[in-house]
Amino acid sequence: MLQPATTSLFQAATSTFESLALLFPEPCSIEGAEFMPLAAAFSVTYHGAGNGRVVVGVTAGVLPALAENMLGSAAAPDQQMQRDALGELVNIVTGNVLPLINGAAAVFKLDAPTPAGDEPFRPRDGETQAAFTRLQMDEGEAILALFTQAGDPLHDDARAIALAGA
16 A cells, blocks of 8 residues: 555645646656755644654755745745745645545544654654655655554554565
């Protein structure tokens, strides 16, 4: 089940970057993604039919372009506005990916976006990475991950896949 979750995350992210920010991502290899220098990373935690979080991190060139395009600004907004734009983007990606994975009838509550910390793509206690993707745009790159917690239907599937690969 890891592949369908990754495919869904890629689809939700691509459509959100395109429609919200007028940035046009393409898939690229995830090799070395964990070493990519990020300008910012935000996460949105979700609860309900499943529990987990979605993380989006972007490189320096994407952050100002994202905010400029979302706000319709001719000049790069200040750093706080750029970070707010990324927070809104991760919120929308989360809202778009969960129905793709869990079905339209599943109900979730999304927490407000928060900075993802120093190691945004490392699972926290009780989490398993269910999906991971990397997007390349003219402006730079974005990395996205979906983490699930025990009790989320994807959690056990992703954990079994991770253990099989170990």
